[in-house]
Amino acid sequence: MEVVTYDTLKIQTRKRNLLDKLLDGSAILIDVGERCEISIESSTKRVVRQKGRMFPKKSYDDDLRYAIEPNRYVLLSLGIRITCSQVNKRESFLVKSLRLLLIFLNFVIILYVVIPGFLHIFLKETSTYGKIRVIQPILYSSMALAKYTVLVFCIERMNVCLKYVSEDWKNAVDIYTRDTMKKKAMIGRRFFIICGSLMYGSGILFRGIIPLIKGKITINENFTIRPLPCPCYFLLFDPQLSPAYEIVYFLQCLSGMVTYSITTAICGLAAFLIMHICGQLEILVTLMDKMVEKTNPPSENVHAKIALAVEHQIRVRRFLRAVEHTLQQICLIEIMGCTLMVCMLAYNIMTEWTNRNIAIVFMYSIALSSIICNIFILCYIGEQLTLQAEKVARKSCTLDWYNLPPKKLSGLVLMIAISNRPMKITAGNIVELSLQTFGNVIKTAATYCNMLRAVTT
Numbered sequence: 438m439e440v441v442t443y444d445t446l447k448i449q450t451r452k453r454n455l456l457d458k459l460l461d462g463s464a465i466l467i468d469v470g471e472r473c474e475i476s477i478e479s480s481t482k483r484v485v486r487q488k489g490r491m492f493p494k495k496s497y498d499d500d501l502r503y504a505i506e507p508n509r510y511v512l513l514s515l516g517i518r519i520t521c522s523q524v525n526k527r528e529s530f531l532v533k534s535l536r537l538l539l540i541f542l543n544f545v546i547i548l549y550v551v552i553p554g555f556l557h558i559f560l561k562e563t564s565t566y567g568k569i570r571v572i573q574p575i576l577y578s579s580m581a582l583a584k585y586t587v588l589v590f591c592i593e594r595m596n597v598c599l600k601y602v603s604e605d606w607k608n609a610v611d612i613y614t615r616d617t618m619k620k621k622a623m624i625g626r627r628f629f630i631i632c633g634s635l636m637y638g639s640g641i642l643f644r645g646i647i648p649l650i651k652g653k654i655t656i657n658e659n660f661t662i663r664p665l666p667c668p669c670y671f672l673l674f675d676p677q678l679s680p681a682y683e684i685v686y687f688l689q690c691l692s693g694m695v696t697y698s699i700t701t702a703i704c705g706l707a708a709f710l711i712m713h714i715c716g717q718l719e720i721l722v723t724l725m726d727k728m729v730e731k732t733n734p735p736s737e738n739v740h741a742k743i744a745l746a747v748e749h750q751i752r753v754r755r756f757l758r759a760v761e762h763t764l765q766q767i768c769l770i771e772i773m774g775c776t777l778m779v780c781m782l783a784y785n786i787m788t789e790w791t792n793r794n795i796a797i798v799f800m801y802s803i804a805l806s807s808i809i810c811n812i813f814i815l816c817y818i819g820e821q822l823t824l825q826a827e828k829v830a831r832k833s834c835t836l837d838w839y840n841l842p843p844k845k846l847s848g849l850v851l852m853i854a855i856s857n858r859p860m861k862i863t864a865g866n867i868v869e870l871s872l873q874t875f876g877n878v879i880k881t882a883a884t885y886c887n888m889l890r891a892v893t894t
Contacts, residue, residue: 441599442498442511442802452643453809455487455505457673461843463875466499467565467882475683481614484711485753491890497771499585500606500615500618500622501602501603501606502621503622503626504602504619504622504623504625504709505519505599505602505709506707507626507629507630507633508629508702508706508709511633511698511701511702511705512702513699515539515543515585515588515695515698515699515702516536516538516539516540516543516589517589517592517595517702518536518586518592519595519596519599520596521530521695524536528657533595536884539707540589544582544608545587546572546583546587546688546695547578547581547582547693547695548577548582549688549689549692549693550574550578550667550669550689550692550693551575551578551579551596552580553670553671554571554574554575554578554667554668554669555575555670556584556669556670556672557571557668557669557670558571558572558575558830560670561670564789565892566893567635568605569590569781569784569785569889569893570785571668571786572663573778573782573804574643574644574666574667574668574693575667575668575780576777576781577696577774577778578579578667578692579708579774580771580774580775580778581695581699581700582705583770583774583799584699584700584767584770585699585811586704587770588699588702588767589660589765591763591766593629593708594759594763595763596763596890597759597763597765598710598759598760601752601756601759602710602713605618606618606712609637610613613723614720615717615878617716617720618713618716618720619785620716620801620888621712621713621715621716621719622709622712622713622716623812624706624708624712625650625708625710625711625712625713625745626710626711627673627706627707628704628705628712628814628818629701629704629705629708629709630809631810631812631814632700632701632704632705632708632811633701635806635807635810636700636701636807636811636812637694637697637698637701638803638807639803639804639806639807640693640694640696640697642800642803642806642881643666643693643800643803644667644689644690644693645666645690646667647796647800648664648665648666648686649733650796651664661677662677662695663677663682665682665685665686665689666689666690666693667678667692669689671685676831687814692805700811701770702816703767704763704811704815706764707764707768707818708765708768708813708818709812710760710764711818711819711821711862712728712818712821713752714757714760714822714825715754715821715825717749717752717753717756718753718822718825718826718829718860719828720748721749721750721753721829722828722829722832724742724746724749725746725833725836726740726830726832726833727742728743728745728746728836728841729836729838729840729841730840739841739842739845740845742854743845743849743852745853747851747852747855750829750839750852750854750855750856754858754860756813760862761862761863764862765862765863765864765865765866767866768815768862768864768865768870769864769865769867769868770865771811771864772812772815772817772864772878773814775808775809775812775878776878776881776882776885777882777885778808779805779809779812779878779882780881780882780883780885780886780889781886781889782804782805782808783802783883784886784889784890785797786798786802786805787886787890789801799835809879812878813875815870816871816872816874816878818862818873819861819869819871820869820870820871820872822860822861822862823860823861823869823871826859826860829856831847832851832858833852833856834848834853834856834857835889838870851888
């Protein structure tokens, strides 16, 4: 553990090394003139308590449950158990076995659509147009399978992020802090509801209603085809005969519900975690303002207020690193997969519009709007994080530092330097989630769509 004193610190030569140590949690800041220290390693312990009444444990438990409960139910339906408690309660053998069985069944149900779908594309379809026309549900299920695999293997990382959230709710001691976190949690909850409504709504229409509306298709006056939600080819039986048709139809609809639950859970979890970080950055701006207030009570320790702001700032950055480490692979799959989906759905819409199939155009338009909305939500919350971090950087550079005692001004140097480091969420450390990325995704999908039309025409 390295100890760094403000009085002996040479900013020009050691600032970057110190910043790296602070962000890694391997340094302790100590002011020689005051007996007040910050341990970055024990960031859950407050140096100073804000004035205001303490809230009972049941109160913050209820608020936290309100924020995370919808997401928890969807994740439980996928066999993924998340917890916000400080102490992990061990699952019984029966509960854990049932959860693992549910995960296995979800994988089997998704593969039930993916494998027969690719067999149909490679063994049954001969034309390029026919393959492009039927590949969307297979591609979407493959993308959901990849996201679900990553999600299952990062359960521990999700629980680490949720413990950060639980500690923040527990340490909220004044009304403003609590209201700020509730406001951000409500925004994340709304994003979850919007994404879920679009996903399940378009899914029920796409896999449940449209195939029934189409009715039976007669070919050569003696061969009847009953439409299924997804194209499939089975080597051992004919899915057009009863009761195989009804079983296949039901399992394909059930597979759709699983894939839509995966997308909704990921979008809701990302919105909840990133909006919580935005709320913590907003609280950090308030701590900076209180730190340089002109009319401070004589008994209040200025250095302790600086210490509280620095500790909060470094904790938020460590939380962001944990969130990005959890979501970056999933976001990369989402961005790449949705780009291909938008491209192919747009191509099908233009083709079916030319053929005057209005019902099919409407079906594809609903699916396209739900996917575009999903990408927009991810990029929007990433943009909000960047904007809020820029507000923190501007506030650190415009603080009323002249209200502080001259001996305390050196404590602001590291805070300003850390605040000006950018904060952003990325997809696989490749693409930054922002509105600019959303525009790039749409432009890329449109370019590929035009290339596809030129090749197939």
